[in-house]
Amino acid sequence: METDPSLPFIAPEMLSVLISPSGRQLDANEAWLSVFGNDLWGRLPPEDARFAQEHTTEAIRGGQVLHQVYLVPSRGDEPIPVLLHFHPIREPDLEPGRFPVMVTGEVMREPVSWAAEQTRRRRMEMLGRMSMGIAHDFNNLLTAVVGHAELLRSDLVHLQAAADAHGHLRALEQAARDGASLVRKIQGYIRDEKKERAEPVLLHEIAEEVLTLTRPYWYNEPRRQGIAIRVESELRPVPPIMGTPTELREVLVNLVLNAVQAMPAGGTLSLRTARSGTSAAAVQIADTGVGMTESVRRRIFEPLFTTKGQAGTGMGLTMSQGIVQEHNGRIEVESAPGRGTLFRLVFPFSHDTPKPASKVARVLEDAPADGLRILVVDDEMMVRTVTTKLLRLRGHTVESADGGPAALEVLGDDDAFDIVITDLSMPDMSGRELAAAIRLRHPGLPVLLLTGDTDAESADVDAVVKKPFELDDLVAVVRRVASGAPEADRRR
Structure with a gap:
């Protein structure tokens, strides 16, 4: 394959750099310095520099990010394509979510048309990221629609409203569920950063x-x-x-x-x-x-x-x-x-069979039926409010907190709650980071992740419920998680 003569010659040596948990460049080999210099991402165009910083942050938090390509400007007409991998360095005594990162990679040699194709792919990646952000916001809106529809149904029952009113409400709920289903399909198609495990598929x-x-x-x-x-x-x-x-x-x-x-x-x-x-x-x-x-x-x-x-x-x-x-x-x-x-x-054909879809509540005969003490954590006031009202409607005692740091203040050092329900995507402290902090301070306190993200599994949470949710499903999972949590009976 012919190479672009405008590209500087770089020996085929692995590029490597060590980054501190604060995002500072600690050490780099000569191959890295010849391409990126001493200013970590300073040589990258602003757009690529932002992507590189996001991938670095994800690795600092414990995620492994592989096969990322960046275009480093050169003296020639075409930039240098570089393939990088971000590896968190995990040590037992390190604070969760604060890991050093080793970045390794190699310079790639491709036809001249490669750079133009990568520009197009980068634009598509940005469009995908924007779409995921819109989907997240849309899921929050649908959560509020479905939640207030549930509250309205309760009011209609008490007001003995006509059958037509219940019919309109059912149509509203179905439209919201259809919208949520479409959002999940879009998220499932866009989110291909991580390799999925093979599973039985229809x-x-x-x-x-x-x-x-x-x-x-x-x-x-x-x-x-x-x-x-x-x-x-x-x-x-x-x-x-x-x-x-x-x-x-x-x-x-x-x-x-x-x-x-x-x-x-x-x-x-x-x-x-x-x-x-x-x-x-x-x-x-x-x-x-x-x-x-x-x-x-x-x-x-x-x-x-x-x-x-x-x-x-x-x-x-x-x-x-x-x-x-x-x-x-x-x-x-x-x-x-x-x-x-x-x-x-x-x-x-697969030798396995998919698990049949069923209401979680059907397997909760032994779960506690009395009211639980619940802390709801979400930076979106609309979602936080409707979730709190819905859970109170089912007889639970509920407090709320605007984000992770506020939640840790509410929790304090006491065992005042039976379960914490937290959003995933929050500023200052994500739901995963909050769950990790709770594990350290309150090892027996169950944490449930409430999110519209399609890739939300985490070792630090006991269950995940997707937005928008149906109240019966949320309550069923809350009861199941609380009943199986260590020291749950002692705290009640």
Whole structure:
């Protein structure tokens, strides 16, 4: 592969730098200094410097951040691409969430077009981060809508309101739940920073989610351009396969978008799931678009091969094939010029079965039914207020705190509460950091994380409830966690 002659020569030595828990550069090898200098992220453009600082902060808090690419300006026309990994250095005697960080990496050599592609990818990453922030705020709004609807239902019962009023309320709640479901699907698609564990996955459910996610591409945008794309779906239930939902969604989204782009004058997009023999599940994406010649069809999975000119990267189908193969599956392609294209993905059945969805309350026969003493922690007053009112409605004694530091003050040194319910994303102190602090000061006090984040599991919390929540589900989890917490009976 040819290299850009404008790039300075840098020996193929691993770059490494040690960063203190306060974010200060402590030590760096010569390779690092030759690229980044002594000012840590000072040579990076402002946007990349902000990303690097965010990744450093995440590692200081204990998270490992891998495969991050940055563009370091050079004297030539093109910047230097550098691949970095952020590793927290964990020691038992260190304060949780305050770890030194070792950053390692290497200079990458790629074609000249690489920098432009990375700029596009960085913009998409920023768009994804913005979307996650909007989703977080939207989940808080939906939490307030659902919570006040629950409070309104209680008032309507006491006022003996007409049946129509209850019907309007049910419609309002359903709309809020549908909105929350859509937000979760968007979050699940965007959040791919961490590798998911393989789990039993229902392929027909993934396909249905993808149809919802891609609706703007096959419905809204074509109609704005005066084009009609008809969608036919036959999503038959099939036994589960073993896989990671985010990666499977990525493959199907890519194939759906390719199908839409292959129908510039409109046509029919079809999505079907079915059994393939006795031991596999298949999902099929087909279009009635321009189709491909046999010579093109044979090359579509080659890296950097594209028929879209400057608009294509030539990596979409290559990555999709890799993901399918990682799932022990295969991709079959049928196409002809003017006759459209059909992609069929076939995956072996999983030997495990998904856990059936059920109300948490069904397994809580032995949980305590009397009122609990609860501390609700959230920096959003709207969410904090409605959560407090809902829990009081069920007979619990509830206090609230505006953020982590305020919560620690309320807790003090006494065992005055049976459980703490905290938001995840808060300024000054996150929900994870608050949970870690509670573990040190009040080892027997259960902590429940209440969040709209799709990636909220933590070793320091006893349970996670997603926003927006239904009151029955929240109360059931609160009772279960409180009943199983050490020293819960002594504190009551």
